[in-house]
Amino acid sequence: MKFIDEYRDGEKARRVLEEIHRQASEPIRLMEVCGTHTVAIARFGLRQVLPKTIELISGPGCPVCVTANSDLDKAISLARIPGARLATFGDLMRVPASYSTLASEKAAGCDVRVVYSPLDGLRMAQENPGHKVIFLGVGFETTAPTVGATLLEAKKLGLKNFWVFSAHKTVPRALKALLDSGEVKINGFLLPGHVSAIIGSHPYQFLVEEYGQACVISGFEPLDILQSILMLVRQAKEKEPRLEIQYRRGVHPEGNLRALQVMEEVFEAVDA
DSSP: OOSGGGGGOHHHHHHHHHHHHHHOOSOEEEEEEEHHHHHHHHHTTHHHHSOTTEEEEEEEEOTTTTSOHHHHHHHHHHHTSTTEEEEEOGGGTTOOOSSOOHHHHHHTTOOEEEOSSHHHHHHHHHHOTTSEEEEEEOOSTTTHHHHHHHHHHHHHHTOSSEEEEEOOOOHHHHHHHHHHHTOOOOSEEEEEHHHHHHHOSGGGHHHHHTTOOEEEEEOSSHHHHHHHHHHHHHHHHHTOOOEEESOTTTOOTTOOHHHHHHHHHHOOOOOO
């Protein structure tokens, strides 16, 4: 299938659903990791048509939601530095920190700018050499490579007034922390397609080998999600957890090698 309409074909979806209902005889709890999956599941009413034996749980797949208050407090402190200009994506503007928001700081006179790319922050630094331009980097592996590439470009240009406050997170580490907490009992993961387009499938292998979790990397259209759920149901029924890629049109096992190289060159993993 090549076009979006094919991934929203009602007749194909009906046949997949019939197979899910036929095979999902035992209760199974699945976590959709990505917030985009959660939105798609709600938008297309998938919970309402799945059998009662399947429970979908929303995971930690929103980078804003997994950003600690302490990081937001630091961002607000940076915005208050005289002569500083804080560049951020718009979804962070109204997120409450301990005592304020970036939107409130902007209203109070701080120089907070909404950008659509870290390169916008780089251009600000080039065009305003008298300002300290700080980009607030929040996101998973989908965002980190572009921020890393921007930092490499800033280094190449010799800019002395551009910084990044990095609050990036890695999805595999977040899932490991979730499982190690022992607070959530699940049978399998619907893994994020966008992140996996960058990191590939190999970083998730530990979920199968160490935790016995069924795993499917899924696309975001209704048929993608339904097919991925069917793949997870089959794994559970066979009692053979494994790592599969449903979203083959976007994800290769080795990931995006250039993006991975940029992240390896720029970032260092630490606890958060």
